[in-house]
Amino acid sequence: MAIHLKPVDVAVVGLGAAGGVAVLPLCRAGLKVAGIEAGAWMDPHKDFKPDEIHNNIRRMVTTGDKIKREAPTIRHSPTGPARRGAPSPMMNAVGGSSIHYQAQSWRLKPWDFKTVTEVTRRYGKSYIPQGSTVEDWPIGYDDLEPYYDITEREVGVSGKAGNIKGTIDKEGNIFEGPRQREYPMPHLRSCDYLDHMKKAAREMGWNPFHGPAAINSVPYDGRGACAYHGYCQAGGCHLQAKNSTCFSTIPKAQRTKNLTIFDRAQVTRIVANANGKVTGVSYIAGGKEYFQPAKAVLVGSYTYESVRLLLLSKSKAYPNGLGNNKGQVGRHYFGHWQSGTSALFPMDLNIWYGAYQAQAMMIDEWADDEFDHTGLGFIGGASLGVYTETHPIAAASGSTWGQVPLNWGSQWKRWIHENAGRTARAYVQANSFPYETTFLDLDPAVKDPLGDPVIRVTTMNRENERRALMYAQGKMVEWFKAAGATMATNPDFDPDGPALSTHAYGGTRMGDNPETSVVDKWGFSHEAPNLGMLGGSVFGTSGARNPTLTIQALAWRTAEHLAKNWKSITA
Amino acid sequence: MIATAAASALIPVGAIRCAAQNPNQPRSLTPAQRRTTEMLVDRIIPADELGPGALECGAANFIDFQLADYLAPEKDAWLAGLNALDVFAMERQGATFADLAADKRDAVLLALTDNGAPANLQTFFNIARAYTMQGTFGDPHYGGNIGGKGWDIIRYPGARLATSADMQSMDKAAEPVRRSAWGNE
Numbered sequence: 001m002a003i004h005l006k007p008v009d010v011a012v013v014g015l016g017a018a019g020g021v022a023v024l025p026l027c028r029a030g031l032k033v034a035g036i037e038a039g040a041w042m043d044p045h046k047d048f049k050p051d052e053i054h055n056n057i058r059r060m061v062t063t064g065d066k067i068k069r070e071a072p073t074i075r076h077s078p079t080g081p082a083r084r085g086a087p088s089p090m091m092n093a094v095g096g097s098s099i100h101y102q103a104q105s106w107r108l109k110p111w112d113f114k115t116v117t118e119v120t121r122r123y124g125k126s127y128i129p130q131g132s133t134v135e136d137w138p139i140g141y142d143d144l145e146p147y148y149d150i151t152e153r154e155v156g157v158s159g160k161a162g163n164i165k166g167t168i169d170k171e172g173n174i175f176e177g178p179r180q181r182e183y184p185m186p187h188l189r190s191c192d193y194l195d196h197m198k199k200a201a202r203e204m205g206w207n208p209f210h211g212p213a214a215i216n217s218v219p220y221d222g223r224g225a226c227a228y229h230g231y232c233q234a235g236g237c238h239l240q241a242k243n244s245t246c247f248s249t250i251p252k253a254q255r256t257k258n259l260t261i262f263d264r265a266q267v268t269r270i271v272a273n274a275n276g277k278v279t280g281v282s283y284i285a286g287g288k289e290y291f292q293p294a295k296a297v298l299v300g301s302y303t304y305e306s307v308r309l310l311l312l313s314k315s316k317a318y319p320n321g322l323g324n325n326k327g328q329v330g331r332h333y334f335g336h337w338q339s340g341t342s343a344l345f346p347m348d349l350n351i352w353y354g355a356y357q358a359q360a361m362m363i364d365e366w367a368d369d370e371f372d373h374t375g376l377g378f379i380g381g382a383s384l385g386v387y388t389e390t391h392p393i394a395a396a397s398g399s400t401w402g403q404v405p406l407n408w409g410s411q412w413k414r415w416i417h418e419n420a421g422r423t424a425r426a427y428v429q430a431n432s433f434p435y436e437t438t439f440l441d442l443d444p445a446v447k448d449p450l451g452d453p454v455i456r457v458t459t460m461n462r463e464n465e466r467r468a469l470m471y472a473q474g475k476m477v478e479w480f481k482a483a484g485a486t487m488a489t490n491p492d493f494d495p496d497g498p499a500l501s502t503h504a505y506g507g508t509r510m511g512d513n514p515e516t517s518v519v520d521k522w523g524f525s526h527e528a529p530n531l532g533m534l535g536g537s538v539f540g541t542s543g544a545r546n547p548t549l550t551i552q553a554l555a556w557r558t559a560e561h562l563a564k565n566w567k568s569i570t571a
Numbered sequence: 572m573i574a575t576a577a578a579s580a581l582i583p584v585g586a587i588r589c590a591a592q593n594p595n596q597p598r599s600l601t602p603a604q605r606r607t608t609e610m611l612v613d614r615i616i617p618a619d620e621l622g623p624g625a626l627e628c629g630a631a632n633f634i635d636f637q638l639a640d641y642l643a644p645e646k647d648a649w650l651a652g653l654n655a656l657d658v659f660a661m662e663r664q665g666a667t668f669a670d671l672a673a674d675k676r677d678a679v680l681l682a683l684t685d686n687g688a689p690a691n692l693q694t695f696f697n698i699a700r701a702y703t704m705q706g707t708f709g710d711p712h713y714g715g716n717i718g719g720k721g722w723d724i725i726r727y728p729g730a731r732l733a734t735s736a737d738m739q740s741m742d743k744a745a746e747p748v749r750r751s752a753w754g755n756e
Contacts, residue, residue, distance in 0.1 A: 050730040051710040051752040058641065191739035227733035238732065350741050352727055353734040388739065392708040392727040397701075406684075408615040408700060409677065413724065417621055420725035 002282060002289040008034040008260070009570075010562065011281045011294035013267045013309070016096020018534035019300025020245025021552045022559035024154060027258035029563035034292050035259055036283055038066040038266040038301075039092030041246070042099060048236035052391040055235035061100045062234045064092025066266055070448040072304050072455040074499040078437055082456045084446060088500050089234075090302045094263055095246030097302070097502075098548065099236045102357040103214040103243065105157040106545035107148045107553075110141040110177045111368045112431070115541050118369060119379050127379055129464035133332050134433040137540050138512045138521035141177045147553035147560075149180055154252070155552060156220050156243040159183040159212030173209050175364040185217045188226060193349045193424070194361040197386045200483035206365050211385060213358035214243040214549070223247060230353035230389040242358075265290070268450065269313045270297055270531065276317040278531045284450075295570040296562055300534040300555065303333070303504035304455045307440045307537060310508065310518075312452055323508075323525040328518045330441050332434035332509045333457070335501030336542050337465045339382075339428040339493070341476050343485035344401050348421050352395075354388025357427050361386050363479065366472040367544035368431060378464045380431025382472030383544045384479065386424060395420040401487045424485075426476045430469040432497075432542040434506050437461050462497040469493060503547050505539040523558035530570050532558045596714065599638035599646055603669075607653050608634050610669040614676045615703045616724070623720050625707045633706025633715025645698075652695030659683060659692055712753040719749025 009031040012019045019035065026033050042048070047061065054060050067090055073082035090097045111118050114136045119127050128134065151157075161182045162172025187210035190198075194210075201208035215232075216225045226241040240247040253259045265285040272278050280293040299306050310329045311321040321329055363384040364370060373379055396416050400407060404415045443456035473490060480488040511517025514526035519538055525531040534555040536547050543550070562569055600608060609631040616625035625631075638646040653668075660668040660679045668676060683692045706715030708722065710730065716722065722729055728738070729748035738745035 049710075049752045050732065051712065053705055053709045053713055054752075057705060057709070189736055191736065192741035193739070196741065228739070229731050229734055231730070348726075348741060348744065350739055350744055353731070353739055353745070392722055392725060393704050395727070396708045396725050397704050406681075408680070410617050410619045410621075413616055413619065413621060413624070416725050420727070 002291040005290055005292045007280075007293035007295075008032045009295050010034070011036060011292050011297045013270075013281060013297065013299045014038070014096060014301035014305070015094050015245065015250060015261065016091070016300060016302070017098040017101070017245060017548050018551050018555040019298065020095060020098065020250045021151065021155065022298055022300055022534055022555040023253040023259050024249045025556055025559045026563055027253040027256040031258060031563060031566070033253070033259045034294065035261045036265045036267055036281060036292065037092070037094050037261065037263045039064050039094065039096070040263050041094045042236060044236060044238050044240055048238040050229050050231035052231070052393050055231060056233065056391060057393065059089070059234065061236050062089045062091060063087045064090065066092040067302070067305070070305075070308070070454045072457050072500060073443045073446050074457045074459070076460050076496045078458055078460070082443060085457075085500050088302065088304055089502050093246070094250065094261065095244040098244040099246065100234050101548060102233065102546070104357055104360070104546040105152070105155070105159070105212045105214040105549040106543070107177060107179070108141065108543040108545070108550050109175070109368050112541050112543040113137040113140045115379070115433075122369070123373060123379075127373065129379065129433060131435050131437060131461060132433045132464070133436055133516070135511060135516060135540055138510055144550070144553050144557065145177070145180065147557045148549065151549060151552040151556055153184045155214050155245070155248050156185065156216060157183055157212055157214050157549065158185040158188050158217035160187045160210055162209060170207060171209060173362070173364050174207050175367070175370050183212065185220055188213055188215060188217045188355055188359050189228060191351070191354065191359070191388060193351050193388065194359070194386065197361045197479070197483050201361070201363055201479060204479065204482055206363050208361050208363055211358070211360040211362040213355070215355055215358050216241045216243065221248065226355055228353050228355055228359065230355070231391075232358060233356040233389060267309065268452070270299070270309060270322055272313070272315045272317050272322060272528060274316055276528055278322070278528050296530040296532065298532040298534055298559065298562070303507050303535060303537040304440070306533060306535060307333070307507035308442070308455045311442050318527070323518055323527045323531060325527055326514055328509070328516065330507050331439050332506040332540070333440045334432050334434045334438050334505050334542070335459060335498035336503035336505065337430040337432050337469050337493070337497055339469055339473050339491070341426040341428055341473050341480075341489055342399070343424050343426070343480035343488040344419065345422045345424065345485050347484075349424055350421065351388040351424065352390050352421065356389040357385060357387045359388045360427070366475045376467075376471065378467040378471070380433075380465070380468045381544060382428045382430040382469055384472060384476045385427040387427060390421070395423065398423055424480070426480070428469065428473050428476050429544050429546070430465050430472065431544045432462075432465050432505070434509070434540065435462060440507050457499045459499045460496045463495045465497060466493050466495045503536060503542065505536045505542050505547070508533045508537040509540050510538040511540065522561040523554060524569070532562060534558060596636050597639040598635045599643070600635045604650065604653055605631060605635055607657065607667070607669045610676060611656070611699055612703045612706070614673065614680055615700055616707055617673070622723060625703045628707045628721040629715040629717035630703045630706030632717070633709070633713055634702050636714035648698070652692070652698065655689070655692050655695060656683075659688070710753065711751040719747075722747065722749065
């Protein structure tokens with residue numbers, strides 16, 4: 001028998017980037033919140049090290065125990081067999097993947113929310129990618145702007161505005177949607193290499209700018225500034241200058257005394273009554289089963305976990321899974337298309353240190369709809385970014401660009417002596433969309449140690465995104481060459497696209513129509529009125545940039561909506 | 572809500588101390604296995620006019636320690652690989668790998684990275700190369716990269732807890748530091 005706990009107002013499943021933000025407005029509104037997290041607290045002094053073997057080779061800060069046990073399966077056909085993939089690079093811990101993320105903190109663009117309307121208006125309906133299930137979001141950029149503003153301040157984001165209420169500043173992103181005010185902190189430090197790339201971009205007539213990041217460029221909110229030591233990627237911040245939710249919003253929520261954290265507690269089911277309302281969550285901790293009653297439940301786990309949890313939570317009211325009476329849970333899933341173009345320069349770049357993709361020079365000319373797509377055969381594009389932080393094992397193990405015959409021995413050793421510090425990488429992220437043939441469901445054969453099926457990822461046929469990425473990548477290669485690179489890669493991509501993604505979108509899409517979405521414009525289930533979904537699973541388009549700030553702004557908005565409409569939602 | 576002037580809690584670089592080898596560290600290899608391992612890493616990154624190679628940097632030490640530790644589940648595969656390498660060396664050069672001169676060991680490695688070589692040996696070579704890279708360029712905490720000597724090979728200025736703006740200058744590299752991130756050795 002499960003141990004019944006004292007009821008709370010809200011159970012939040014997962015205390016990562018999304019749940020770790022949502023708890024703050026809930027607690028400030030005076031609601032009693034149980035934060036239930038499968039992972040543990042990490043210790044910045046013990047667990048976060050400038051050590052490539054720890055972070056990047058052994059992935060001690062990027063792969064949680066729970067996600068290892070329930071690693072999804074993957075297939076590239078709607079009927080074929082699926083095989084077990086590597087564990088998703090996400091974390092089970094208080095703070096979740098916001099511990100190791102690159103902390104780029106973008107707002108999506110107005111175009112991302114109204115892609116169908118805008119593409120149809122400018123180019124005609126035939127330009128919507130074939131087989132895509134893309135819809136306009138039920139909200140626009142203006143609806144989310146106030147929440148972007150709140151989360152930029154409560155989480156802590158460094159950056160340079162390019163558009164404040166329509167006033168354009170060329171030091172920032174001139175293509176961004178209008179903001180009500182400047183970032184709370186100036187952009188992160190530049191360096192010679194980024195300045196060099198900025199100059200080259202300006203000479204091409206482009207508008208380079210420092211990307212926004214949830215890393216303190218100056219002391220902020222009681223914590224210190226970034227020290228640019230160069231072990232940000234896949235690692236936690238020993239200085240707590242990266243604004244992981246375990247350092248930013250979660251401690252603030254704890255100070256209200258309204259948050260109880262249950263860590264190392266794996267939620268296995270969300271329970272619903274015969275009337276279709278959720279009544280709480282079941283979890284396992286220390287080998288014992290518990291039931292946490294709650295008047296409302298917010299699910300803030302990762303996309304694969306959240307979709308799986310709904311599909312596993314079957315009841316009389318929801319025989320096919322919670323909130324899935326229309327068969328929409330798991331549909332409209334898509335991974336984010338990204339490329340890792342790299343270049344070889346004839347001089348030392350000295351980008352060993354830095355803050356990975358947060359200390360970056362960005363270009364937005366080739367993203368979204370910032371250029372004319374007439375006759376190009378695709379919609380969308382990609383943001384381009386160059387950045388710092390190079391780790392020694394990776395630098396020594398990298399491509400030798402065909403300049404030496406072997407990857408061992410004296411000749412190779414001389415090559416890496418000269419060139420290990422002369423290779424740069426780019427980050428090219430494409431606008432990605434949902435498709436009929438790309439979805440999540442429960443694997444019929446593979447189970448976790450508890451006997452529950454794992455998630456199966458089906459992904460295929462996304463030619464639009466392949467073309468958009470190739471086009472933008474070509475621009476990236478031009479930028480590298482203009483900056484003096486002697487070599488630059490321009491690889492092609494599989495049109496099936498990424499399966500497992502660190503940016504996993506959809507599965508519980510937000511929409512006005514219950515026939516094509518799972519949650520409403522506030523993030524609440526169309527079917528279970530007191531169940532809210534947080535995270536990338538509610539996205540209908542990806543944008544050409546990292547999702548976390550949008551996840552956090554939406555999480556804040558969903559939580560605030562719950563607090564403000566408490567009686568009607570929980571009635 | 573907005574920035575409060577808390578002092579930046581920088582940990583001084585001096586807090587990360589030089590790595591020293593722990594004599595009680597458990598090892599995994601017999602003397603013969605250790606010698607073959609040494610002769611192998613020695614050819615992947617040889618000592619030459621540029622300076623020390625993987626052997627001098629402690630890559631074999633890394634493998635010996637880590638196969639008794641984090642990499643223990645890989646130990647059987649490593650030992651099977653060493654055996655297969657000896658069989659192959661005997662076939663091609665008439666002696667076990669460790670008994671061959673440097674140029675003959677190079678010839679064996681060249682032959683096994685050819686397409687005609689047994690697939691399991693090619694896999695073993697890729698693993699050996701990966702371990703050698705980790706044991707030469709990784710943190711000294713794991714038993715390799717003794718004194719941070721491996722970082723000189725690629726001119727990596729070393730792991731620090733904080734870096735100033737001039738340490739990212741393109742004209743001038745930062746003064747090298749050769750310390751472990753772990754500070755408890």
